[in-house]
Amino acid sequence: MSYRETSYRVAYAAMILIIASLGTYMVAESATPKERIIKITTKRFDYSPAEVTVKKGVPVVLELTGKDVMMGFNLPDFGVRADIVPGKITRLRLVPDKTGTFIFLCDIFCGIGHEEMNGKLTVVD
DSSP states (O other), X not given: OOHHHHHHHHHHHHXXXXXXXXXXXXXXXXXXXXXXXXXXXXXXXXXXXXEEEEETTOOXXXXXXXXXXXXXXXXXXXXXXXXEOBTSEEEEEEOOOSOEEEEEEOOSOOSTTGGGOEEEEEEEO
């Protein structure tokens, strides 16, 4: 076998390998769930929306925005929390791994009424 034939065979094998790898990558990409973005706005003593429903195992990004004062977001059942700075977007990624209804709350004192500032995250199958 000549050098030229060997080179063609190696190039052909490499091309087949690349095509097969791309096909596997495209199948894996399509099987990965896309992140759902959920926008939550805060103002004194209020989350809006105060009730959010998501699917178990589907990644979500909570985009938290404060309108007036520094707030906190705490979802203790999932071990996630974040500070919410007025006028800034805080992104919090979460992949719910259990079903049920869970309370999220403000964990930075924001004035009288702070104790009532909470919401519900419902995770369904």
